[in-house]
Structures are given as structure tokens and as C-alpha cells.
Amino acid sequence: MATSIPLSQTILVAFLIVTSCIWMFPQVAVATSKHTSVTRHYKFNIRLKNVTRLCHTKSMVTVNGKFPGPRVVAREGDRIIVKVVNHAPNNISIHWHGIRQLQSGWADGPAYITQCPIQTGQSYVYNFTVVGQRGTLLWHAHFQWLRATVYGPLIILPRHNASYPFAKPYKEVTIMLGNLSFISSNLIESFCHAILLINMIKKIWQIIITTGEWFNADPEAIINQSLQTGNGPNVSEAYTFNGLPGPTYNCSAKDTYKLKVKPGKAYMLRLINTALNDELFFSIANHTLTVVEADATYVKPFETNILVIAPGQTTNVLLKTNPNPPNASFFMLARPYFTGMGTFDNSTVAAILEYETPSQDNSFRNRTLFKPSLPAINATNFVANFSSKFRSLANAQFPANVPQTVDKRFFFTVSLGANPCPKNQTCQGPNGTKFAAAVNNVSFALPSTALLQSYFFAKSKGVYTADFPQFPLHPFNYTGTPPNNTFVSNGTKALVIPFNTSVELVLQDTSILGAESHPLHLHGYNVYVVGQGFGNFDPKNDPAKFNLIDPVERNTVGVPSGGWVAIRFLADNPGVWFMHCHFDVHLSWGLRMAWIVLDGELPNQKLPPPPSDLPKC
Numbered sequence: 001m002a003t004s005i006p007l008s009q010t011i012l013v014a015f016l017i018v019t020s021c022i023w024m025f026p027q028v029a030v031a032t033s034k035h036t037s038v039t040r041h042y043k044f045n046i047r048l049k050n051v052t053r054l055c056h057t058k059s060m061v062t063v064n065g066k067f068p069g070p071r072v073v074a075r076e077g078d079r080i081i082v083k084v085v086n087h088a089p090n091n092i093s094i095h096w097h098g099i100r101q102l103q104s105g106w107a108d109g110p111a112y113i114t115q116c117p118i119q120t121g122q123s124y125v126y127n128f129t130v131v132g133q134r135g136t137l138l139w140h141a142h143f144q145w146l147r148a149t150v151y152g153p154l155i156i157l158p159r160h161n162a163s164y165p166f167a168k169p170y171k172e173v174t175i176m177l178g179n180l181s182f183i184s185s186n187l188i189e190s191f192c193h194a195i196l197l198i199n200m201i202k203k204i205w206q207i208i209i210t211t212g213e214w215f216n217a218d219p220e221a222i223i224n225q226s227l228q229t230g231n232g233p234n235v236s237e238a239y240t241f242n243g244l245p246g247p248t249y250n251c252s253a254k255d256t257y258k259l260k261v262k263p264g265k266a267y268m269l270r271l272i273n274t275a276l277n278d279e280l281f282f283s284i285a286n287h288t289l290t291v292v293e294a295d296a297t298y299v300k301p302f303e304t305n306i307l308v309i310a311p312g313q314t315t316n317v318l319l320k321t322n323p324n325p326p327n328a329s330f331f332m333l334a335r336p337y338f339t340g341m342g343t344f345d346n347s348t349v350a351a352i353l354e355y356e357t358p359s360q361d362n363s364f365r366n367r368t369l370f371k372p373s374l375p376a377i378n379a380t381n382f383v384a385n386f387s388s389k390f391r392s393l394a395n396a397q398f399p400a401n402v403p404q405t406v407d408k409r410f411f412f413t414v415s416l417g418a419n420p421c422p423k424n425q426t427c428q429g430p431n432g433t434k435f436a437a438a439v440n441n442v443s444f445a446l447p448s449t450a451l452l453q454s455y456f457f458a459k460s461k462g463v464y465t466a467d468f469p470q471f472p473l474h475p476f477n478y479t480g481t482p483p484n485n486t487f488v489s490n491g492t493k494a495l496v497i498p499f500n501t502s503v504e505l506v507l508q509d510t511s512i513l514g515a516e517s518h519p520l521h522l523h524g525y526n527v528y529v530v531g532q533g534f535g536n537f538d539p540k541n542d543p544a545k546f547n548l549i550d551p552v553e554r555n556t557v558g559v560p561s562g563g564w565v566a567i568r569f570l571a572d573n574p575g576v577w578f579m580h581c582h583f584d585v586h587l588s589w590g591l592r593m594a595w596i597v598l599d600g601e602l603p604n605q606k607l608p609p610p611p612s613d614l615p616k617c
């Protein structure tokens with residue numbers, strides 16, 4: 001008996017050492033099953049870090065002090081557990097973009113939708129399993145505009161004994177296309193907090209009289225410049241490859257991303273668009289790329305010299321290098337696709353593809369540097385043609401389970417719009433109003449508590465209403481002359497559907513304040529893209545042209561500028577699921593809504609209760 005106490009202490013100490021090692025070395029995988037699936041533990045410390053780019057040093061919110069953030073890697077079937085500890089002054093939440101979160105909606109991450117944000121000094125453990133997905137995804141902050149600096153790759157490898165449906169590449173490389181808002185980002189952050197500050201000041205004003213110093217900082221000017229005026233926020237100063245702006249920007253030649261390759265090899269590039277507000281064209285001089293995957297689903301391979309990729313989208317491409325090392329290097333370029341009326345960052349970012357050559361070989365000293373050509377900024381036809389090339393594999397191993405019959409049809413307009421300028425204010429948005437954006441003319445207002453909690457505990461009163469319109473209440477010629485009244489309505493409305501509803505949804509762009517493409521992202525689901533077109537959707541003739549054989553499966557779908565896209569999905573994942581434009585500016589303006597998918601009858605068709613550490617608002 002006397003020895004049992006030291007023994008149990010030894011076991012306890014050993015246990016503590018092992019568990020703390022797991023937290024300290026985040027990529028340690030612990031086998032928890034006799035099969036191949038394992039649990040992978042990560043720890044994200046959210047903290048401020050000084051980062052220098054474009055000759056400016058800025059304190060930014062990061063994960064573990066890294067910009068861009070660390071990779072999260074798992075195999076299909078693995079469980080991922082990420083402990084997020086917030087040491088930053090900002091609130092935050094993390095979204096695992098594209099992960100289906102089957103019955104784990106509490107781990108999805110969008111602030112005020114599936115959770116309250118993680119406050120300073122608090123932590124939250126995200127716990128989810130990767131089911132039926134393999135390829136490239138991303139994780140990013142889902143609170144205000146923090147994803148500008150808080151993002152990273154989420155890589156899902158095939159199961160241990162599974163292989164790619166193409167020849168195994170020699171090497172895999174992740175390329176994140178992002179942007180920097182270095183000089184203006186303080187403004188952006190300020191405007192995110194400005195309303196809060198104004199409310200605080202109003203309260204403080206009633207108690208004390210300040211010395212006025214704070215007002216010299218002119219916070220009202222910041223507000224007038226952005227949210228209150230409803231004018232577009234500042235555009236970014238640069239685009240980046242893996243956080244590096246490169247030689248086309250001031251002071252940045254030393255911050256150039258270089259991809260060094262060997263001749264005669266196949267490389268797989270995992271491309272991720274992490275930009276805030278910009279769809280991007282991408283090309284590598286003198287090299288053809290083979291697209292093999294999109295949003296963590298395999299596609300029928302197709303070749304292209306130029307890609308276009310929207311924020312939130314990911315795609316894997318194969319790059320075959322020349323059999324002999326050429327006496328040349330090759331620019332990789334990216335620049336935006338844009339058709340809207342507002343301002344945007346129209347710069348071009350460059351990285352370099354460089355062949356490794358024997359260092360003693362002087363004939364490779366003065367290499368020619370080739371540049372690819374990219375489509376025009378507003379090349380809408382190129383984009384439509386490119387997106388129509390994506391087809392799912394649709395074979396026995398990777399079937400396209402596109403719903404062949406439909407239980408519920410929905411038609412949503414996605415559009416910009418305006419809110420009236422409040423009294424005693426000056427607004428710089430369209431015709432003196434404030435910019436807004438809406439789905440079926442409802443500009444979604446974020447609640448002050450999480451929707452999923454209020455739904456789960458049946459306390460929706462004062463949080464949301466279940467009356468999101470299934471069709472536009474006032475139909476018009478969506479892509480023709482816009483109506484005179486461009487005001488949106490405001491509310492927190494959800495669309496409730498029963499478990500296993502087979503849904504068809506048409507997303508229609510409008511010409512209100514300018515036709516523009518919108519990458520619509522649905523949480524908790526992949527959707528099949530069954531059709532797309534320009535102009536107004538024709539419910540009589542267009543459905544006959546739908547592809548119900550091998551449509552691509554994606555989590556972020558481009559609604560064509562001045563056109564429509566039709567998607568189908570089976571609502572087999574109970575919970576509250578955010579759907580929104582993945583341009584953060586449109587997201588902030590209200591181009592967002594929530595689906596509520598009810599529980600099914602069987603035990604494995606229900607959303608489990610929340611974890612005990614779910615953050616409180």
C-alpha cells in the first residue's frame with residue numbers, strides 16, 4: 001500500500017509531461033485508434049507581433065507570432081484539436097474554412113453565429129473530425145477584419161494507404177495569395193472599433209469631461225471616412241505571395257517569394273486566396289498548369305496557363321518543370337479581377353520560379369526573366385469560361401452525390417445597396433447615403449450573442465427571426481436598369497429547413513450600384529454547382545441545362561458579375577450555418593445570412609450540446 005502513492009504520483013507526473021509536450025509541440029500526433037485515424041493537437045497563441053513590410057513596421061495580430069500563420073496538417077479521417085488562447089487585446093474566433101463540421105457546428109468559428117468571440121485572456125478548444133475531404137483548405141480569423149493577418153493553410157492528406165488520383169508529385173508547395181494593408185490598416189481596425197468607442201465616449205461624456213486630447217486624434221474623421229459615411233474602406237497597398245510583396249512594390253525586392261525547382265519534376269502547388277476583397281488572376285510564365293482539385297475535392301484534370309481564384313477558394317495544380325534547366329527564370333504574377341464601381345488595389349504582385357542549376361555552371365549567370373501575360377482587370381468572360389471547366393471526378397471512388405430531385409427551391413439576390421444617412425450626419429456613400437449589401441434585400445445585422453446558442457437553447461427571442469425571405473419580396477429586372485429605391489432592409493433573419501432537405505438555390509447578382517461578382521461561401525457544406533449564366537436566371541429554360549452528372553463540389557462559389565449561379569446540396573448537417581460573401585467589405589456591409597438545419601430523428605442526426613468551454617458574450 002505504501003508504494004501506491006509514489007506510483008500514482010509518478011503516473012501523474014508522466015501524464016503531465018506527455019500532455020504538456022503535446023501542447024508544446026503542436027504537430028505531435030497521438031494515435032487514438034487501431035485504424036489509421038489519429039488525433040492531431042495544435043496550440044494557437046493569439047498575440048501581437050511586430051512585422052515589417054513595405055518599409056513599415058506594424059504590430060499585427062498573429063497566431064504564434066507568425067505571418068502568415070502556421071500550417072495545420074491532417075489526414076482524411078483524423079481528428080483535429082486546436083487550443084486557441086487569446087493573448088491579444090482584440091476579441092477573436094477561428095474558422096476552419098471548408099471543413100464540413102459534421103455534427104460539430106460548435107467548432108465552426110464565425111463570431112456571433114456559432115460562438116461568441118474568444119475574449120482577451122480566454123481560450124477555446126476547437127475539436128472536429130475531417131470526414132470525406134482531402135486536399136487544400138485554409139483557416140482564418142472570423143471576427144471583424146482580423147483575417148487580414150490571421151490565416152494559414154489547412155492541408156488534408158489522403159488516408160495512409162490511399163493515393164492521389166494522379167501521379168504522386170515530387171514535391172508539394174503551399175502558395176497563399178494575400179494582401180497587405182499596412183499603412184491604412186490602423187484605419188480599418190479603428191473603424192471596426194469606432195462604433196464601440198463612440199458608444200463608450202457617449203457613456204463617459206455623461207460622467208466626466210475629458211481633456212480633449214483624444215478628440216484631437218479626430219476619431220470622428222476616421223468614422224466619417226469609413227463606416228458611418230458608408231464609403232468603401234481603404235484598399236490594400238500590396239498583394240502578397242506567402243506574405244511577401246516582392247519586387248513590384250517599393251522597398252520589397254528582399255521580400256520576394258522564390259520557388260526553387262528541379263528540372264523534369266512534377267510539383268503540386270496548393271493555391272489559397274487569402275486576400276480580403278480581391279479575386280485574383282494567377283499565372284507562371286512559360287509553364288502550363290494542370291488543375292486537379294478545388295476546395296478539397298478532386299476535379300477532372302484540365303490544363304490552363306491562367307487561373308482565377310476568389311477569396312476563400314483553394315485549388316491544387318500540378319506544375320511540370322522543363323526536362324532541362326532553362327537559362328531563364330519565370331515570374332509568377334497575380335493581379336485582381338474586378339468589375340465593380342468602387343476603388344480597388346489594381347497592383348500586380350510577383351514571385352519567381354527559379355530552376356536549380358549546378359552552382360559552378362557559369363552559363364546560368366545572366367538568366368532571362370520571363371513574364372506571363374494576364375487577362376484584363378474586368379475579363380468577365382474569361383472568368384466564366386474558366387469556372388465552367390471545373391467538373392468533379394464523379395467515379396466509383398469519388399462519386400458526385402448531387403441531389404437529383406429537389407425538396408425546396410430558393411432564389412436569392414445578392415447585391416449592393418444603401419442605408420439612409422442618419423440625421424445630423426454626413427454620409428459619403430452613394431448619393432449621400434451609406435453603402436450596404438444584402439441577400440434578398442435583407443442586410444444581415446450580427447446579433448450580440450451567438451445564433452447557434454440561442455437556437456440550441458430555444459431562446460431566439462430578441463436574437464433572430466426565422467423569416468428569411470425565400471424569394472425576393474419585390475422582383476425586378478435584376479441585371480437591367482436598377483430600381484430607383486436602392487435601400488436595403490436590416491434584420492437578423494434565418495432560413496429554417498428540416499434535416500435532409502434537398503435544396504436548390506439560385507444566387508442572382510444585381511446591377512444595383514454596379515454589377516459585381518461575389519464569392520458566396522456556405523459554412524458546414526459543400527455545394528454542387530449545377531449551372532451558371534449571364535443576365536437574369538430563367539426558371540423555365542435554364543434548369544434543362546443543369547449539369548446533374550459531374551458538377552464541381554465547392555464551399556465558395558462565384559456568383560458571376562451580372563449573372564447567376566445555381567447550386568444544390570443535401571442538408572444533412574444539423575446546426576446554424578453562415579452563408580456570406582467572402583469579400584470582407586461586402587460581409588461587413590451585410591451580405592450574409594444564416595441557414596438553420598434542424599435535427600433529424602435518429603441520434604446520429606442531432607447536434608450535440610456545446611462544449612463546456614464555449615466562450616460567453
Ligand SMILES: [Cu+2]
Nearest residue numbers: 518581583586
Ligand atoms: Cu460580395
